[in-house]
Each structure stands twice: as structure tokens, then as C-alpha cells.
Amino acid sequence: xAKGSVRKKGKKWYARFYIEDESGRKVQKEFVGTESKSxxxxxxxxxxxxxxxxxxxxxxxxITVGEMLDMWVEExxxxxxxxxxxxxAYTTAVKKIKKYPIGSRKLKTVTADHLQAFIDLMSYGGINxxxxxSKPMSKGYxxxxxxxxxxxxxxxxxxxxxxxxxxxxxxxxxxxxEETDIFSDSEEETVIPTITHGEYQKLADxxxxxKHPALLAVQIAYYAGLRIGEVCxxxxxxxxxxxxxxxxxxxxxxxxxxHKHEVGTTKRSKVRTVDFCDTLAxxxxxxxxxxxxxxxxxxxxxxxxxxxxVKEKGRTYYEVYxxxxxxxxxxxxxxxxFVCLKEDGAFVSxxxxxxxxxxxxxxxxxxxxxxxHTLRHTYTSNLLSGGAKPKDVQELLGHAESVxx
Numbered sequence: 001x002a003k004g005s006v007r008k009k010g011k012k013w014y015a016r017f018y019i020e021d022e023s024g025r026k027v028q029k030e031f032v033g034t035e036s037k038s039x040x041x042x043x044x045x046x047x048x049x050x051x052x053x054x055x056x057x058x059x060x061x062x063i064t065v066g067e068m069l070d071m072w073v074e075e076x077x078x079x080x081x082x083x084x085x086x087x088x089a090y091t092t093a094v095k096k097i098k099k100y101p102i103g104s105r106k107l108k109t110v111t112a113d114h115l116q117a118f119i120d121l122m123s124y125g126g127i128n129x130x131x132x133x134s135k136p137m138s139k140g141y142x143x144x145x146x147x148x149x150x151x152x153x154x155x156x157x158x159x160x161x162x163x164x165x166x167x168x169x170x171x172x173x174x175x176x177x178e179e180t181d182i183f184s185d186s187e188e189e190t191v192i193p194t195i196t197h198g199e200y201q202k203l204a205d206x207x208x209x210x211k212h213p214a215l216l217a218v219q220i221a222y223y224a225g226l227r228i229g230e231v232c233x234x235x236x237x238x239x240x241x242x243x244x245x246x247x248x249x250x251x252x253x254x255x256x257x258x259h260k261h262e263v264g265t266t267k268r269s270k271v272r273t274v275d276f277c278d279t280l281a282x283x284x285x286x287x288x289x290x291x292x293x294x295x296x297x298x299x300x301x302x303x304x305x306x307x308x309x310v311k312e313k314g315r316t317y318y319e320v321y322x323x324x325x326x327x328x329x330x331x332x333x334x335x336x337x338f339v340c341l342k343e344d345g346a347f348v349s350x351x352x353x354x355x356x357x358x359x360x361x362x363x364x365x366x367x368x369x370x371x372x373h374t375l376r377h378t379y380t381s382n383l384l385s386g387g388a389k390p391k392d393v394q395e396l397l398g399h400a401e402s403v404x405x
Contacts (some may be wrong), residue, residue: 006037013037015044019164020053029164032111043112045169050157050165065110066103068162069094072152078313084255084264085225087315090148091257097145097171098131098337104154112170119146122175134387146173194378199366206364207356213342214353216287218375220339223280225379225397228372229253232350235338241285245275252320254351260319260348263336274396287339294343302343306333322346 004017016030026118033040073091082090100109104119104335122145125136137145151167195203200222207215226234229251233356238247249271250263268271293304303322308330310317320336322345329335340348357372364370376397383393 003113004048006033006040006044008037011035014041015047017044017048017051017100019396031167032113034113046169047165063107063162064104064284065107066094068107068156068160069097069103069152071160072155074313076151076155078315083269084262084315084317084375085251085253085267088253088255088257089144093145093148097149107156110163110167112167115149115168115171119149119171119227121172142173145288146171155355192381193369193371193374194381195367195370195374199370200375200378202364202366203360203370207358210356212356213340213348214356217340218357218372219283219331219346219377221281221372222378223283224274224276225376226274227251227267227352227376227381228350230266232338232340232348232353236288236337236339239284239339241281241288244277244281245273248274249270252347252350254349255317257316260317261322261347272395284339291341291345294341294345298344301344303342304340305345305347306330307336308333320347392398 004015006013006015008014012035012204013033014030018026019029027052028049031043033043036224039300047191073094077090080087097118100118100121102114105114105296118214119142121134122137123142125134128134149171150166150168153163153166157164157166203218204215207218217228220226220231220234221228224246230248231250233250234246238249240246248266249268252261252263254260261293301324303324304403305320305322306329308319309332323330335394336347342348354372357370361367361370373375380393380397383396384390388400
């Protein structure tokens with residue numbers, strides 16, 4: 001059993017214990033604890049137990065946290081069994097971490113205090129390395145960051161043997177406690193942003209004036225409650241105009257790591273059907289007719305949309321791209337008849353829809369708090385106010401638990 005002790009330097013306590021190096025010699029391992037002696041002693045016991053279980057000396061050498069994270073992404077994350085969406089989210093989080101001082105710190109010098117300070121900055125907000133102000137991250141994002149750091153530092157301990165024990169196991173996920181006015185006479189409830197039908201009409205008029213292809217995506221979201229990626233991933237095969245329902249099978253997203261537009265499963269990986277009203281049925285029929293006219297209007301210059309299956313490190317991606325008719329149909333790729341199209345037939349991406357919605361937010365009176373997801377909240381609110389049962393609404397939205405989301 002390794003032996004250890006604690007000592008105080010300045011305001012903080014430090015823990016140290018002896019381990020064997022590769023030649024069998026006893027060497028001292030020291031790490032910073034907290035301002036509490038008892039807490040530091042507890043950390044020491046955990047560190048010793050961790051070392052006794054693994055029986056190796058970490059060899060991080062000069063590798064940085066950022067380099068370790070890149071190693072984790074390539075060697076464990078990508079070859080793993082997490083969904084493509086989760087892999088993309090974690091990879092994006094890694095890029096963000098590498099912009100902070102913690103990313104360039106030598107792995108062998110990282111302590112629980114360094115990681116706690118970074119997690120607290122993400123949780124509470126503060127000043128970014130570029131001098132800008134960072135807003136507190138949502139609970140969902142913080143859980144994602146915490147899980148990613150926990151797993152990557154576990155990976156650094158084993159199987160990589162870069163460090164002897166995992167400092168993330170001592171880090172707590174904290175957040176700003178919401179303050180409540182205990183003397184208030186009113187009962188405050190969380191306000192979910194929605195828009196009125198008049199504001200929706202203003203948005204539709206704005207997009208019509210711009211001749212922007214995002215109009216159809218906005219209309220579908222308003223009347224059917226789909227997420228932005230789900231709308232852009234809809235094909236005409238997913239829509240039954242006679243019985244007036246659509247089937248949500250996939251979602252479109254831009255993979256910033258691979259620099260490709262892709263389709264994949266929905267957020268909950270569920271296939272669901274959504275009934276729609278006469279108004280949306282008329283909108284869809286007119287859109288289909290207009291797209292048919294455009295095919296003849298553009299002729300060989302009209303774009304067709306395809307899906308290419310790409311396998312990388314045991315992971316499958318479904319890349320989406322457009323080609324003019326003159327370029328010929330690829331032999332092995334699947335043609336997709338997307339519902340939301342530009343005039344020339346090319347698909348409308350979720351990022352393009354989001355961008356024009358942000359422009360509408362800035363330019364249209366009454367839409368100052370608008371974002372695309374507001375349409376989903378509005379759809380939910382309209383259903384509930386019309387007498388729909390929460391459980392039924394939950395199924396229509398594809399939620400795992402509560403409404404709204």
C-alpha cells in the first residue's frame with residue numbers, strides 16, 4: 001500500500017504519496033488539494049486507491065490537455081457507438097475547450113482546481129480569452145461538457161496511461177442558484193416564447209418579400225411543430241397529402257468537423273407521424289406544383305439532391321449534396337426528393353433557414369425574441385389551448401418526457 005501525507009503551503013493543502021517508477025524506485029507524487037485539510041486527505045485516499053488499482057506511473061511528458069482531447073476524439077470517440085450527432089457535439093465542445101487556457105496547459109500539471117475553475121466559468125459565465133463576455137451555459141450543455149471531460153480524462157488514465165489518476169472525478173458541476181422573491185404576491189411561471197398568428201404572418205410576408213426558400217420550412221414548423229433539422233430533412237415520400245399526415249424519419253444537420261451537410265436520426269431517434277391541417281395541405285400542394293414547374297423552367301440546369309454513404313472508423317455518415325442534371329446521376333448514391341428546395345432545386349439547409357430567421361428577428365417589428373424553435377413552442381401552445389391532451393402532444397413532438405421542449 002502506497003503511503004502519503006499532506007502539508008500546507010500558503011492557503012492550500014498539498015497531498016503527496018510515493019509510487020514506484022518503471023525501474024522499481026520509490027518516487028514522490030504531489031498534487032494540490034483544497035484549503036481544507038480533511039478534504040485534501042480525502043482526495044489523497046482516493047488518489048492512492050486509484051493508483052493501487054492501476055499500478056502504473058503516468059507518462060504525459062509534454063502533451064497538453066488539447067492534444068489529449070484530440071487523441072480521445074480520434075481513438076475512442078469516433079470509433080465508439082455514440083450517435084453521429086453526439087460525436088459532432090462532443091467534437092465541437094473539444095474545439096471550444098482548446099480556445100481556453102486549460103486547453104494549452106500541460107496534462108501532467110492539471111489539477112482538479114484547474115478543471116473546477118473552467119467548469120465554473122462555463123456554468124456561471126465570465127470573461128473569455130478574447131476579452132468577450134461569456135454567458136452561463138445551460139444545464140444541458142454543462143452536463144455534456146462534464147461528461148466529455150470525465151470520459152476523456154478517464155481515457156488519459158487508462159488505456160493511455162498518460163496520467164496516474166483522473167482529476168475530473170473531484171470536480172463538481174455547479175450552477176447559479178435561481179433567486180425567488182419570497183415576498184411576491186404573484187405566482188411566477190416559466191414563460192415559453194411563442195408568437196401570435198399576426199406575428200407569424202409578418203414573418204411569412206418578410207420571407208415572401210425576400211423570395212427566400214426558407215418560407216416553406218417556416219410554414220411547416222408553424223403548422224406541424226417540427227424541429228429545424230427535421231423540416232429540412234423531409235422528403236415528399238414522407239408526406240401523405242390525401243390523408244394529411246407526414247412522417248418524421250430523419251434530421252438534417254451541418255457537420256462542422258467534416259464540413260458536410262448530413263442527414264441522420266432525429267433527436268430522440270424515433271420515427272413519428274404528425275397530422276396536419278387543410279391550410280398546410282394547401283401550402284404543400286402549391287409548393288409541389290411550383291417545384292414541378294421549376295424542373296421544366298431550369299431544364300438541365302435544375303439541381304437534383306443525393307445522399308452518399310461514407311464509412312469512417314466504423315461510423316456511417318449520410319452526406320447530402322446537390323448536382324445539376326448535366327452532371328449525371330451518381331451510380332451508388334441515393335436521390336432524395338426534399339420538400340424544402342431552392343428555386344433551382346438544390347436543398348435548403350438548416351443553417352440557411354436559421355440565418356434568415358436571425359435576420360427577421362433583427363428587422364421585423366414584434367419578432368425581437370424570435371428564433372426558429374419558437375415556431376415549435378407556438379405549435380405546442382396552440383394544441384394545448386385547443387384542448388389536446390399533454391400525452392398526445394408529447395407524442396406528436398417526439399418528446400421523451402415532458403412538454404414543451
